[in-house]
Amino acid sequence: MATTETLAPVDPLAEAIGAADGRPEATAPTETPATTAALAHEEEAEVKPKDFLIIDYSGDLEKTWAAMILASTSAAMGVKTRVFVTFWGLQTFVRDDKRITGENWMQKMMSAMQRPGVSHRKLSKMNFLGMGPWMMGRLAKQYGVASPKELLEIAQEMGVEFIPCQMTMDMFGLKREDMIDGMGEPVGAATVIGLMTDNSVPLFI
Amino acid sequence: MPVIEITQLVDARGLSCPMPIVKTAQAVKTIPSGAAIELLATDAGSIKDVAAWCKATGNELIEQTSDGTVYRFVIRWI
Numbered sequence: 457m458a459t460t461e462t463l464a465p466v467d468p469l470a471e472a473i474g475a476a477d478g479r480p481e482a483t484a485p486t487e488t489p490a491t492t493a494a495l496a497h498e499e500e501a502e503v504k505p506k507d508f509l510i511i512d513y514s515g516d517l518e519k520t521w522a523a524m525i526l527a528s529t530s531a532a533m534g535v536k537t538r539v540f541v542t543f544w545g546l547q548t549f550v551r552d553d554k555r556i557t558g559e560n561w562m563q564k565m566m567s568a569m570q571r572p573g574v575s576h577r578k579l580s581k582m583n584f585l586g587m588g589p590w591m592m593g594r595l596a597k598q599y600g601v602a603s604p605k606e607l608l609e610i611a612q613e614m615g616v617e618f619i620p621c622q623m624t625m626d627m628f629g630l631k632r633e634d635m636i637d638g639m640g641e642p643v644g645a646a647t648v649i650g651l652m653t654d655n656s657v658p659l660f661i
Numbered sequence: 662m663p664v665i666e667i668t669q670l671v672d673a674r675g676l677s678c679p680m681p682i683v684k685t686a687q688a689v690k691t692i693p694s695g696a697a698i699e700l701l702a703t704d705a706g707s708i709k710d711v712a713a714w715c716k717a718t719g720n721e722l723i724e725q726t727s728d729g730t731v732y733r734f735v736i737r738w739i
Contacts, residue, residue: 529679533717598727600704610683650726 507536509656511648515544517572517577517589517604523661524607531614538656539611540648541639542621543660547572548604549618550634558629566628574605574636612638619643665694665723665737674731682714683705683712684725689720691739700734707732 474477490502523539525543530537541549548573550557557567570578584586602610612618620635622642632639652658665675671688673681681702688698700711708725711734724735 487729525679528683532679532683534686535713601678601681602676607679614683614686628672 468646479588504655505535507538507564507651507654509648510539510543511660512539512541512548513543513660514580515547515577516580517592517661518570518575518579518581519605520545520548520577521604524604524611526659526661527566528607528611531611531616532637537611537615538617538619538651540619540621540643540651542571542624546620546628546630547575548574548608548626549636549639551636552576554634557634560629563627563629568607574608575603577586577604584633608636616620619647619660621645663682665695665697665735667699667735668692669698671698671700673707674701678703678706678710682706682710685711685714685720685736689736691707692738694738695737697737700736702732703730704735706734707734 465477482572508526510527512522514520523545527539529536536602547567548572552573552575554572555567556564556574558564577589578586579592593603595601617640618638619640620642622628622644624630625642632642669688671681671684676684679715681700681704685698685700688700690735692698700707702711704710708727711725711732714720715736717730720739721737722734723737724733726733
């Protein structure tokens with residue numbers, strides 16, 4: 457009884473302040489739960505985890521290695537991971553046992569000069585006719601570092617999508633059967649930009 | 662406090678980044694929710710990496726010990 461009487465005079469005052477602020481006090485409490493719920497919902501939508509998109513461009517041994525480490529790790533962390541494979545990067549995803557690819561003499565010569573396949577990558581520095589990659593391989597084994605081929609297989613197992621670039625496939629004369637199993641449908645740049653601007657953290661390697 | 666059952670041992674000793682994390686991620690998929698795995702690693706980077714992985718995936722790092730060369734982690738799969 458006493459409480460309601462003491463509280464009563466407070467209300468008009470609060471209303472007056474509310475009115476002065478332009479926020480009617482009386483309606484505020486009824487709106488609050490709805491507003492909070494809406495805000496919470498919006499926040500939930502905003503914190504949707506980002507996808508990870510690697511653009512595997514170079515095809516160099518060390519860069520391929522880095523791309524495979526990041527792809528397998530991000531998949532292990534529960535992040536939706538895609539690798540767009542383009543230009544020299546596409547050579548990495550040609551079957552290891554393919555020696556010559558392409559349809560015309562230029563495409564064939566390109567594959568002859570640079571053997572395709574994940575196990576035949578060259579270092580961008582200190583390649584020394586294959587001595588560098590050989591030493592890298594020895595060191596990796598010694599230190600328990602998984603090879604790019606192993607990491608690629610792990611990444612595929614963990615659901616990483618490898619998406620080839622249609623334009624590069626055409627230019628190099630690569631066919632679907634030249635590529636390793638489990639590659640995605642070839643796409644173009646617009647799909648990649650679409651993924652990037654949608655919800656992906658992009659990385660160009 | 663309920664007893665947490667360690668249902669699987671992940672031995673990543675001698676393996677470098679990112680294999681301790683990859684093996685952990687593969688192992689937790691095979692255990693029931695609420696159970697735990699024990700991870701052994703020699704990669705010094707795994708101290709930070711395991712914590713980062715747990716934070717990103719929402720799993721719980723309930724124990725972390727080391728004898729100087731081998732790092733031992735107990736992770737609860739949530």
